[in-house]
Amino acid sequence: MSGIMEHPTIVQADKHPALIVRSAEPFNAGPPPGLLSRSWQTPTELFFVRNHGTVPAIDPDAYRLTVRGRIERPLSLSLDDLRHTFPQRRVTAALQCAGNRRQEMLAVRDIPNELPWDLEAISQAEWAGVSLSQVLEYAGIGAGAAHVAFTGLDEVERRGRRFGFGASIPLAKALAPEVLLAYEMNGEPLTALHGAPLRLVVPGYIGARSVKWLGEIAVQARPSDNYFQAVAYRHFPPEVDATTAVEDEGVMLDELFVSATICAPSDGEVLPGGPATIRGYAVGHGGSPLARVELSGDGGQSWTAATLLGEQRVWAWQLWEATITLRPGAQTIIARATDCRGHTQPADVRQTWNYKGYMNNAWHQVEVQVGE
Ligand code: MTE
Secondary structure, eight states: OOSEEEOOSOGGGGSOTTOEEEETTTTEEEOOHHHHTTOSSOOTTTSOBOOSSOOEEEOTTTOOEEEEESBSSOEEEOHHHHHHHSOOEEEEEEEEOTTTTHHHHHTTSOOTTSOOOOSOSEEEEEEEEEEHHHHHHHHOBOTTOOEEEEEESSOEEETTEEEOOEEEEEHHHHTSTTOEEEEEETTEEOOGGGTTTOEEEOTTBOGGGSOSSEEEEEEESSOOOSHHHHTSSEEOOTTOOTTTOOGGGSEEOOBOOOEEEEEESOTTOEEOSEEEEEEEEEEOGGGOOEEEEEEESSTTSSOEEOEEESOOOTTSOEEEEEEEEEOSEEEEEEEEEEETTOOBOOSOHHHHOOTTOOOOOSOEEEEEEEOO
16 A cells, blocks of 8 residues: 555654663563653553554555455545444553563563563553444445455565564454444544554454554454564463464463563562552453452461552553551462352462463562561
8 A cells, every 4th residue: 555654753752761672673561660650541652552554654654554455445544434433432441561560470480582571561651543343234244254354554574574563363253343444533533553544453462463653454254464463462371482482272362361470679678568559451352341359468368458449440440459457578479369250370480380471360479678
């Protein structure tokens, strides 16, 4: 399609200077935990960024979204067509990268060639756009349709080939009203780093399915054969490593796993004895609301309920806080969550370890040094 150039400007200029940069090129960064847990809706300048390739500069006037495949009516839609044909829909949803909390897994066994995210590869925004389902219904779903595939206008290089980042989701999820073709984030037009002029937002699924700089939608019988759906973002058991993995046998990741994460205090922090406020975030399996978050200061023998802050809402994360009494010496604080569907977390990171370092939802632990 016309109107795509390499981005001429420094697109991360609108980002907060305190972001933890995991790689400069492609740009991958997230907010420091103390800032992350401060607001339910993450300000765009703090929102984490996960890029696998270029950040394309797309002329919004020349932009067209192609819809093809097992549909009755192929479409080529401008941004104005989208805005004027379909009603606007807003959804507040957390976006979490499958690699969030990979760093804890590195202590079990090395995971080469993957970003060492700590707990900052997650953020939440209010997204506005149109429901994917309405566009698909307008195109008319054809016979044999079972998956909807998406391709971005960025350029990624893998295995000697250059192509746009891609993903797919099952048709049933694609027809769910929360899945958006978003042109706004936090009440402003999408920024270049977050997928302007149009991105997919798939609430409840790993961030990799929310394709940015969306160029094409294809309705098809099978999942996408794009590298990032067919090869990467597959989940293997802990006993499989890079030498023994059979690519096709990994499970294609979709729904997020339940987890609670401690943002403050941070691991290794020195604190005075007595009552201390512990803060963090939690997500439910597949975006389900949280039922409870609990903390333990004695290795998981006893648990104290944290206060869930704000509403318990589907697709949204939940911020929480709790006060626990610290005694002098080294003390480990553990957090765990249970969601409204009854999902809870494995205790140990050795149970969640996998050779690509995805979906670490083991109990989160920080060790603090407590003075007299
Ligand atoms: N879309 C394209 N086109 N290219 C990408 O590299 N990264 C994916 C997803 N969509 C990616 C993409 C991944 S792995 C994540 S976690 C989210 O975008 C991150 O979205 P954000 O950068 O807006 O936080």
